[in-house]
Structures are given as structure tokens and as C-alpha cells.
Amino acid sequence: MDGVELEVRDGVDRETIETVQAMSGKYKHGWETDVEMDYAPKGLSEDIVRLISAKNEEPQWMLDWRLAAYHRWVKMEEPTWAMVSYPKIDYQDQYYYAKPKSMAVKPKSLDEVDPKLLATYAKLGIPLKEQALLAGVEAPEGERKVAVDAVFDSVSLGTTFKKELAKAGVIFCSISEAVREHPELVKKYIGSVVPPTDNFFATLNSAVFSDGSFVYIPPGVKCPMELSTYFRINAENTGQFERTLIVCDRGAYVSYLEGCTAPKRDIPQLHAAVVEIVILEDAEVKYSTVQNWYPGDENGVGGIYNFVTKRADCREARAKVMWTQVETGSAITWKYPSCILRGDDSQGEFYSIAIANNAQQADTGTKMIHLGKRTKSRIVSKGISAGRAQNTYRGLVSMHPRATDSRNYTQCDSLLIGDKCGAHTVPYIEVKNNSSRVEHEATTSKVDEDQLFYCRSRGMDEEEAVALVVNGFCKDVLQALPMEFAMEAQALVAISLEGSVG
Amino acid sequence: MRAEAKTEALTARTAALTASGSGWLGAARRDAVARLAAMGLPTKRDEYWRYTDPASLTAATPEPAALFDAGDEAPAFDGIDAVKLVFVDGMFDPAQSDDPATAGIEITHLSQAEGVDIHWAREVYGVLEARGQIPVQRPLATLNTAYATQGFLIRATAKAAKPVSFIYHHKSTTSDALLHHCIKMEPGSELTILESGPAAARMTSVMEVEVADGARFHHIRAQGRDHARRAATHVFSRIGAGALFKSFTLTANGCLTRNEQIVELVGNDGVAHVAGAAVGDGTFHHDDTVFMTHEGLRCESRQVFKKVLMNGAVGVFQGKILVKPGAQKTDGYQISQSLLLDGDSQFLAKPELEIYADDVKCSHGSTSGAIDDTALFYLQSRGVPKRVAQSLLVLAFLAEAIGEIEDEAIAEDIRLRLEGWLQRHEH
Amino acid sequence: MLNIKNLHVKLEEEDKVILNGVDLAIGAGEVHAIMGPNGSGKSTLSYVLSGREGYTVTEGSATLEGTELLDMEPEERAAAGLFLAFQYPVEIPGVGNMTFLRTAVNAQRKARGEEELSAGDFLKIVRAKAKTLQIDADMLKRPVNVGFSGGEKKRNEILQMAMLEPRMCILDETDSGLDVDAMKLVAEGVNALRSEGRSFLVITHYQRLLDHIQPDFVHIMAAGRIIKSGGPELALEVENNGYADLLAEAE
Secondary structure: HHHHHHHHHHHHHHHHHHHHHHHHOOOOOOOOOOOOEEEEEEOHHHHHHHHOOOOOOOOOHHHHHHHHHHHHOOOOOOOOOOOOOOOOOOOOOOOOEEEHHHHHHOOOOOOOHHHHHHHHHHOOOOOOOOOEEOEEEOOHHHOEEEEEEEEEEEEEEOEEEEEHHOOOOOOOEEHHHHHHHHHHHHHHOOOOOOOOOOOOOHHHHHHHOEEEEEEEEEEOOOOOOOOEEEEEEEEEEEEEEEEEEEEEEEEEEEEEEEEEOOOOOOEEEEEEEEEEEEEEOOOEEEEEEEOOOOOOOOOOOOOOEEEEEEEEEEEOOOOOOEEEEEEEEOEEEEEEOOOEEEOOOEEEEEEEEEEEEOOOOOEEEEEEEOOOOEEEEEEEEEEEEEEOEEEEEEEEEEOOOOOOOOEEEEEEEEEEEOOOOOOEEEEEEEEOOOOOOOEEHHHHOOHHHHHHHHHHHOOOOOHHHHHHHHHHHOHHOOOOOHHHHHHHHHHHHHHHHHOOOO | OHHHHHHHHHHHHHOOOOOOOOOOHHHHHHHHHHHHHHHHOOOOOOHHHOOOOOHHHHHHOOOOOOOOOOOOOOOOOOOOOEEEEEOOEEEEEEHHHHOHHHHEEEEHHHHHHHOOOOOOHHHHOHHHHHHOOOOOHHHHHHHHHHHHOEEEEEOOOOOOEEEEEEEEOOOOOOOOOEEEEEEEEEEOOEEEEEEOOOOOOEEEEEEEEOOOOOOOEEEEEOOOOOOOEEEEEEEEEEEEOEEEEEEEEEEOOOOEEEEEEEEEEOOOEEEEEEEEEEEOOOOEEEEEEEEEEEOOOEEEEEEEEEEEEEEEOEEEEEEEEOOOOOOOOEEEEEEEEEEEOOOOOEEEEEEEEOOOOOOEEEEEEEEEEOOHHHHHHHHHOOOOOHHHHHHHHHHHHHHHOOOOOOOOHHHHHHHHHHHHHHHOOOO | OOEEEEEEEEEOOOOEEEEEEEEEEEEOOOOEEOOOOOOOOHHHHHHHHOOOOOEEEEEEEEOOEEEEOOOOOOOOOOHOOOOEEEEOOOOEEEEEEEHHHHHHHHHHHHHOOOOOHHHHHHHHHHHHHHHHHHOOOHHHOOOOOEOOOOOHHHHHHHHHHHHOOOOOOEOOOOOOOOOOOHHHHHHHHHHHHOOOOEEEEEEEEHHHHOOOOOOOOOEEEOOOEEEEOOOOHHHHHHHOOOOOHHHHHHH
């Protein structure tokens, strides 16, 4: 019994080491796919918003919604409170829509998609064939299936396992398709968690989102497989603005994975996404992200500016949500996956690993808004800074007067590798009733020299030793990830820290 | 819009004040007036005032505050042998005070310092305050530097014979006090400063403390029990190599208190501890705002803040540990905790770490909750009446903060005052 | 096997000399013991040999099978066959003991150009070796040394030694903090590893460990030098008379 479990867990770590050894370069997804693209004209205007809406063949109400957001956004100011600094973004010097020419006529199935595009995903290790694989790692027992929605720049190429999912009543498609095919659901829920007025980047997204994924799990259904979306930015000078909407109806369950990569480019690229999750009575959603956008080079040239608004609304009693994120990529990360614990006895969890190396800057964390009675939340954040990077945990725990007998526990640990980087913790704690208990703990320390020496005296080289110790530091979070992701994440932890020692 | 509002508030607030004086002090005041004009006064929309509305502190005139009768409770630090310097509504009263000369250290009232060139004071007055404006502006402190005419300049060159005790009486319901003290601790010196009393209907104070290499400075403060008083206090300190700075504040009652501590550990091996115990019942808004900067090697800092709140009282803690690049081997600790004795009270906290050096050990913790029912039941099951048990648990909760007071007699004085308060506020 | 010549070492951060001309030659298959009072430099010798930072070698050399050790990184020394059983084994939270062992074993195999062990083979070998050291499955699963008792930590060190199959083993005060039963168990583990091609340097303050691990040679160290060498009887002399006489004699 023990042995079996040991082998599996051990396999995860082993994978890390092997992957590290197998990699010679640093960022492994930095190549680009050479395909002909259709671009909307550069810049942002009402016409561009209309054009995106038209390209997606949207109904009038969706266009009106976008335009309202656009007119609001024009009057908004970019927020400056995060501990990140970057040259001013020229919002008129970007493309807001880029679609491979071959996608001009919508393929009926993935089989009809341009082989070049399919090859892109194959090279990334994302299976678009309906087989039991994800991220190039063989699933144990060969039983696990993962459905994938592949988003390439501004469009979704297609979604796997649609039929099998439909049998269970699960809707999994691109958001543009959902707007056309399931308008009643989209209309009811879009903007109900992250309103179009929420913040500068969410409002921008509301105006120009081009694609993304839509998930609906009907009452009482445990989604028969894990769902995932894989985002790839390929086109130059183009922002990606995807929007994801997940609705988990009463008593339903789904585990959702998200991955992202982009080519190496000298010019930064903008990514402003919105993810909304609605969870009804007794339902549960697990949302895992491995964010591996191009981080820029050692000198901070290029990379993705990642401004993301993610929020889950536990709208009814006993709803549960768990966010797990591994943030290793992007030049700038600005991201706070949050939980609104509205239903009584609802629960929110946030597990995060954020690694910033070289010139990367990450400002990330969560908000736990306790509104219902006996609501529970847990935050475990592990930040690692190396090189000249700045890494900030920013979070809010709010206990409303009505949220009696609730509970929060927060653990934020920071690890520093080298004396040129920074690690910061900015928690906000607001407690407005006395039957709730809130505990926040944070520590900052450097990577332990004794541990490194111990590993090295047993034969590991310095980078291997650092990878092992850092993976140990992150264990609590890695364990919260689905197995396949855990392996990829461990490997990423090691790769992201390459060159940080010595 | 905001900038205009800030300037308007400033004009109204300073209409009746003049930055007077000649010589170095006049120059320092005029400099502060200029700095203040660029800042304006704070509003509740400033991030730095997120949890405390500064309106009543920046208003042109203070809200009237009824006088408080402490009954038979002895004044704070009454039993401590100290040089007593008494202020009434923010004005020094020599008649009620001891002769400053008996302290065996240099003590000069601000009004006498104007004409003479006290060379050390010009390097402290308004200087530490100005340094403390980065990265966060503290206009109320600058206002104080510009317009305060009351306060003492104190210089210690050796171990002082006894503590200096500032006693602030409150006699007028509309008094508005501006107090500014400067303290220079020369290398190897040691001094304890005590402060007690409500001071005025509204008090805005600044204490600037320069602790030179190897010097030791202790500060213990008991803010008065007047329910309607308001106060914005600032202690700016700069701590040299191997020097020690310790500050403890007891706050019982008062409708609005904002205590800011701005500490810079500039030398190697310095030690800075700031602590506070606050107890509030009803209309009580208490804000501890601490900014601890580590620049030297191997420095140690501790922030220990505990609040006991009931009947709608609000406790705020904003604390930061900033470790600058190169400040290796820093040991930084921060704890902020509140005990909410009923469902109406609130605790709002923003405990921050900002760290730019790797070989450091920094941690912070923050908790909020009710009295532990199991502990209460355990004590009751052993025959301790509920009220007594509650008091015991509250005092146990506050103990870590009081433990920061080195002098046992002073710590005992503080403990007795807390016990008294708890007895009066049993519920 | 191990040849130490005129080794002088000082602390990196202060001007304090710890080793003051150590000479020691250990042949293949031999077991040497170094005894000495506290502060004589015994543990420093083990750290300097294994490559811990914080020390500066001012003079002398140390070779393992003819190769200079002192220029190598710690992991290179390990791959070359040197093993230090720590006096205070380090705790590494979050890293499974098994993971640690396998990573170490395979890192060394790779460094020597050997094939890595497959998961199955590795598990089999670990299980067998762990059993003889009375290390249960739970200990293998827990994070490295975290929450281990003193005896468990030392047995874990010996398990690592058994897995890594070094040629030169240094045991730094392996008996410290162990009761008699735990010490016997550890000593049995060590004795099982004794072979013609493998040498041991046992550093200890007391003679008692040497009742269980019989040395071929005993050296007395004081003030950073070896002041006397002899056979096992020298250890008994220390046991009976203490260090004082020997120290006086050396003066």
C-alpha cells in the first residue's frame, strides 16, 4: 500500500529532476508558428469593438454590452497601486484581433483545422486528439481524459471530447460559440461575477474579448473528465483578451485546468483576461493554472504583461471553490483570483506559487470576501524571488458583520535567492464580527545554506539542490494540483530558477 | 479635485496659526510650511488613511471634548520618581512642574530655543520628521513642525539620574494642542521618557528622537482616559550602531487615536521595539501605524500590538517592515492581534513586509477573534468566576505587549491601570 | 585512500586558525578513529574535507585516491566517493526522504557515467537496506529528517551511506545524542558496510562508539593537530585517563 503511493509521489519529483536535466535552454516555448494571419486594424476604437463582435457573429445585446464597457473604459485610469513598474502601455499601438487565415471559414471539427496549428499544440505537448494525454505526460492507468479548448491568439481552434461531454449534459465550448448557441446562459451569467465596470483591465476585456472558454455543468453532474483551456499567443504586437465563464449548477463538480505560453519577442505583449466562475448550492469547482507566458529575457526585454481578473462567486449554500496557481512566466503579473463566499457554509481556497527571476515582477494574491455564515477560507502562498525580480503577495481577507462563525487561515512564505531581488507582503485584514477567527502568518527568509550543502554533499549539483529545496518549500501548493499539472509545475519551478545561483 | 480639497483643508486648519520665530527654528518652521503647502492635508481617500478618517484631525477647529473625572484612580506613573514637566491644554506650566535642571541633563523649552543656536537641535528638529515623509506623506507631522511652539529639546550625554515625565492635563473642552519634542541621545547615554494624560480636546504631537551609537532610549506612554479626546501622535526615531530604542503605549479610551511610529535603524546592530496595548469600549477608534526601516546590518526590530475591543470599538493596525538593500542579517518581527469581546467591534489590519535583502529573518502574524471559550470554561470549571476568568484571559492576551517594558515598576503601573479598566468595563 | 598533508585551515570570516598542520593517511579498507576534546578541530576537519563554506585552507592538501579534494565542489567530492555522516543532519521540509535519496543516488551515478537506477530497482534496494537499519516505510515517506528523533536521523545517515556506496566514509560524532541501543544499531549498519575497498574515519569524543566499531588506528587530536597515533589501545587509554595526560605529554 505504502509502496504504491510512494512510487507515485516520488515519480512527481523524479520527473522534475529529469525534466531539468533534459532542458538545456531556459524558456522552452519561445518558438513561433509561421501562419498567415488576419488582423483587425491596429488600435482601439468603437469600430474595433464592433468588428470583433461582428467577427464572432454576436447578437445585438452582446455588442451593446461591449460598447457600454468600451465607453466606460475610455474614461478610466490605469491602476498604479501594484508594486510593478513598466513603461506606459500605448493602447493604440496594439492589435486587438488576430486570427489565422485558415480559420476564416469555421472548421466543423478539429480534423479540419490547419495542420500547422495542430502541430503547434502537439509541439507544446497539448493533445488535441481525443486521447488520454495532457502536457506530454502519460496518465496513470491510461484512464484519465482531459478535454481541451485550444485558443490561438484571438480564436478558439476547437474543443475536444465535445460529444462525450454532451452525453453527460456538460457544455464545453468557446465563449464565442456559447454566445451564439447558449445565449440564455451567457446572458444570465456573464458579468455577474466580474461586472464590466470592475476595474480598468476587466473593463478593457469586456469591450474587446475575442474568445475564451465556456463551461456549464448541469445540476448533480460530476464532470466525467477534467476540462482545460490552453492559451497560446503567437501573433506579434497583439494582445490576447480571453474571457472564461464557468457555471457549476447545484450539486455539480468540475476540475478545470488552464495553461498558457507565448513566443520569445523583444516587444512586450499585453494579456488581459477575465475568468468568472459561478458556483451554486453544494457545487464545487477546482481551477488550476500553470502560467508560463514568456517572461522576457534576463535584462527584462520583452515578455507578457499579464493583467488578469479572476473571481469565483460561491453564490449559494455549501458551494466550494479552490484556486491553485503556479505563476512562473510573464514579465509583469497582476493577478488576484478571488472568492466571494456568499452562500452560508461556502468555502474558498487559494494555493499559489509565484516565481519571479531575472527582471520579472509579480504582484499577485487573492481576496476572500466572507459574506455568508460559517464560511471558511484558506490561503497558502509561496513566493520565490531570484535575480533582480520583485515578488509581492497582495491579499484581502474580509469578514462581513453578517459572516458569523467564519474562519480564515493565511500562510504567506517568501524565499529569496540572491541579494538583488525583493519579496513583499501586503495583506489587508478586515474583521467586522467577533465570532469569526482570522489568522495570518507570513515569513521571509533566504534559501537555507545548510540544506543546500547537505544536498550537495550527497552529490547533487547546486541548481539541482536549489530546485529540490524550492520544490520542498512549495510542497503544500504542489500537492493541491492535479497530478499531471503537479509534474509540469515542478519541472517549471526548476526551469524558472535556472541561472539564479552561482 | 483631491488636491484642491487637501489645500482647502490646509488653509482652514492653519488660518489661526503662524510659523513664527527667528534663527534656526524659524527657518525650520518656514521650511515645514513650504513642504506642507505642497502636500495639503490628508483625506480618507488616501491609502495611508484607508482605515481611519482624518477629518476630525484636519478640521479647522477641534470637536469639543468633555472633561473626564478619573475618580480615585491615581495618575499614571505617580509612584515613579521622575522629573515632572506639566502641560495644561498643551501649554507648559512651570508652576506645577519640577525644575528641569534637577534631571541632570540638558532640557530647554522650545520658546527659549528660538534665539539661541542649539547646534544639535537644528540637526534634529524637523529633520527626522522630513526624512519620515518618504515614501508616505505625513502632513500632520509637518504641520506640527511648522506651527508647534510648545515642547522641549532634551539632550542626554550620560545615563540620566531619573526619567523625565511629561504630564498632559486637559482642562478646556475646546483646547487644540500642538506639542513638539526633540531628544538627542549622545553615544552611550541612557534616558527614559514618560508621557501621560489626555493633553487636550485634540492633540497633534511630534517627538523626534536621535539615538546615537550605543545609547539607550526608553519611552512609555499612557494616553489619557478622556472619552472624547482626539490625538494624532508621531514618534520619529533614528537609531545608531548598537543603540536601543523602546517605545510602549497604553491607550484606554479616547474617541480617536492615531499613533504613528517611524523608525530608522541606520547603524549596525541596532535594536528597536515598539509595542502597544489598547483597550476600548464604545466610541473608540484606535490606529497604530508603524513604519520600521532597516538599513544597518544585524539589526533587530519588534512590533507588538494588542487591542481589546468592545461595543463597536474599532482597532486599526498598519505596520511595515522595510529592509533596504544590503541590510543583511536583519531580524524583523511583527505581531498584531485583536480580541473582540462582542459582535460589534472591528479589527482592520494591513501588516506589510517589503524586503530587498536576502539574508534576513522576517515574520509577521495577525489574528482576530473572540475570547477562547475552552480556556474560559476550563477556568470556570476550576471555580474561577466568569468575569475574573475573562479578565485573566484578557491580561494574558496583552502580556506580550506589556512585556516590552523593561522597567518592572513602570510595567506594574501599566498592568494595574489595565486591571482597573477591565474591572470597570466588565460585561 | 585518503591522504591529508600538513592541512592548515582558518575561519573565513575571522582570523581564527582551527587546523594547524594535520597529517593523516588512511589506507583502503582501514578504519581510523579521531578522538579529541571539544574544540580540537575534529568536526572542522570533516567539514573541510566535504567542502563546507566558511573555511579557508591556508596550506596543505587532502587527496582521495590521488585526486585533490580541496579544489572540488561538495557534489564532486561526493561523486568521487566521499561521504560525510553529519553530526547534525539537516532537516529539509517538503522534500520526501525517498525523493532525496533517489535524486542523490542518480546524481552520483550520472556524474560517474553510470546508468540511472529505475524506479522499481531503486525501491527494492532502498526497502532492503532500510529494513536492516529498522527504518520503516513511514520514515522514508516523511520529509528529510523533519520530525525525526536523534536515533532516526543517524540511522537515516547510515541508510544514505548504504545507498550511495562511498569509498571513504567520515562519521562525525555519529554517537552523539544516541542511547546504547540506538548506537548499537547504527554501529551494526556501519560494520555491515566495512569492506576491503571502503575506508572509514570515525570522529568521536568518547570511546564507547569504538567498542562497537573496532578501529584499526586511533589518533588523538588537540589544538588543530594530531598529537598522538596508535592502535585501539589508545582509545582505552583516553577512556581510563582522560585527555589531560595526553595533552600534557604533547606539550
